[in-house]
Amino acid sequence: EEPPVSLAECAACHGADGVGRDEEIPNLAGQHERYLYTQLQAFKSGKRPHKEMRYESRHLSDQEMQALARYYAQLAR
Amino acid sequence: EEPPVSLAECAACHGADGVGRDEEIPNLAGQHERYLYTQLQAFKSGKRPHKEMRYESRHLSDQEMQALARYYAQLAR
Numbered sequence: 387e388e389p390p391v392s393l394a395e396c397a398a399c400h401g402a403d404g405v406g407r408d409e410e411i412p413n414l415a416g417q418h419e420r421y422l423y424t425q426l427q428a429f430k431s432g433k434r435p436h437k438e439m440r441y442e443s444r445h446l447s448d449q450e451m452q453a454l455a456r457y458y459a460q461l462a463r
Numbered sequence: 464e465e466p467p468v469s470l471a472e473c474a475a476c477h478g479a480d481g482v483g484r485d486e487e488i489p490n491l492a493g494q495h496e497r498y499l500y501t502q503l504q505a506f507k508s509g510k511r512p513h514k515e516m517r518y519e520s521r522h523l524s525d526q527e528m529q530a531l532a533r534y535y536a537q538l539a540r
Contacts, residue, residue: 409497420486434511 390453395442404461419459426451467530472519481538496536503528 389402396414399407404415414422428434430443430451446454466479473491476484481492491499505511507520507528523531 406495406498409495410501411495412498413494417490418483418486418488421483421489424487 389457390450392446392450392454393457396454396458399438400458404458414458415461417459419455422455422458423451426455466534467527469523469527469531470534473531473535476515477535481535491535492538494536496532499532499535500528503532 393402399411400414401407404413404417406413425434426443426446427448429436429439430446432440443451470479476488477491478484481490481494483490502511503520503523504525506513506516507523509517520528
């Protein structure tokens with residue numbers, strides 16, 4: 387399955403391999419798909435307040451959020 | 464290293480093995496220690512709003528938060 391187009395932006399901090407690039411940035415590899423999806427929604431809506439993530443998620447469509455969640459969830463933990 | 468006393472409460476949802484017990488609950492095994500610690504602080508202070516996690520973290524001392532973060536971070540992802 388092709389990685390989602392918006393992966394590049396995420397990979398800058400979370401890595402294409404899903405390993406956070408610094409200690410404050412969570413690993414996403416093998417995380418629960420549903421959890422990843424609900425966090426992206428929460429960042430976009432502001433329900434989960436986070437400056438950078440709100441900025442990064444502001445243009446994501448629901449379909450892109452699902453694709454990103456699926457991509458990172460299926461990476462080996 | 465003895466697992467932290469408060470682990471039992473966390474394990475009910477996150478597992479002693481750090482695998483979330485349902486799709487909405489994040490895996491914690493192998494997560495970045497610093498990230499886990501800052502999230503516990505944010506849940507306790509309310510900076511990261513979350514009903515259950517605020518309840519669970521309300522009595523945690525700073526020292527317990529560090530021990531829990533260290534415990535889950537060192538579990539194999």
